[in-house]
Amino acid sequence: METFKTFVQCYVSLAPKEWQIISSKFDSKVYKKGELLLEEDKVCNHLSFLESGLLHFFIWNDGEIKTKFFTEAPYIFTSQRSFNNRIPAKENIQAIENSIVWQVSYKDHQELLKIPVWNTLAQKITQEVQFFTENILEELQNKTAEERYSLLLKNRSDLVKRVPLKYLASYLGITPQSLSRIRRNI
Structure with missing residues (x-):
């Protein structure tokens, strides 16, 4: 409390x-x-x-x-x-x-x-x-999925580590496969 x-x-x-x-x-x-x-x-x-x-x-x-x-x-x-x-x-x-x-x-x-x-x-x-x-x-x-993911990494990096990939992808409005590609390219 x-x-x-x-x-x-x-x-x-x-x-x-x-x-x-x-x-x-x-x-x-x-x-x-x-x-x-x-x-x-x-x-x-x-x-x-x-x-x-x-x-x-x-x-x-x-x-x-x-x-x-x-x-x-x-x-x-x-x-x-x-x-x-x-x-x-x-x-x-x-x-x-x-x-x-x-x-x-x-x-x-x-x-x-x-x-x-x-x-x-x-x-x-x-x-x-x-x-x-x-x-x-x-x-x-106004932002691409890659830009939104980069913002998440910058502003809420601990969240990215704690949330399952499928939920992060859904939050970004993309498939888990697309998020995997973005993560590889960053």
Whole structure:
């Protein structure tokens, strides 16, 4: 829980009483490698903090996995559309590595939003995720697969080492064979 507190304090200043209230609403859960944290068509009931591990967000498309993105610890995550609107998720969330997660229920999250510091944190994280999503879309539209892979190597080299090749290829929008060729040429 100390990792979570440090993470939160990167965005907002916390009084001890605020942290006591916030932390009391979260429960810890361990997910094993390969375990699903969320399945598509089910409502996402938690906003979560990834304390350790690595997560894979993906959809099924004609029987194939299409990777949306990865979440590395430490970070907050959820299926935003499903969680906020209380509708079935379109994506799956799977642990690529054994992962420790702190979760708050939708109901408790709504209560926490009444605390100004938590509301500010939620807004800042939402803006950050929106910025990240816009960057991904821009890269997909304007860069070749080789350029996108080079950016991954430059900006997230540890991720490249931890994620299975088939998921990296899917994230880049190419086949595993094409990614192997790109890797040989770099």
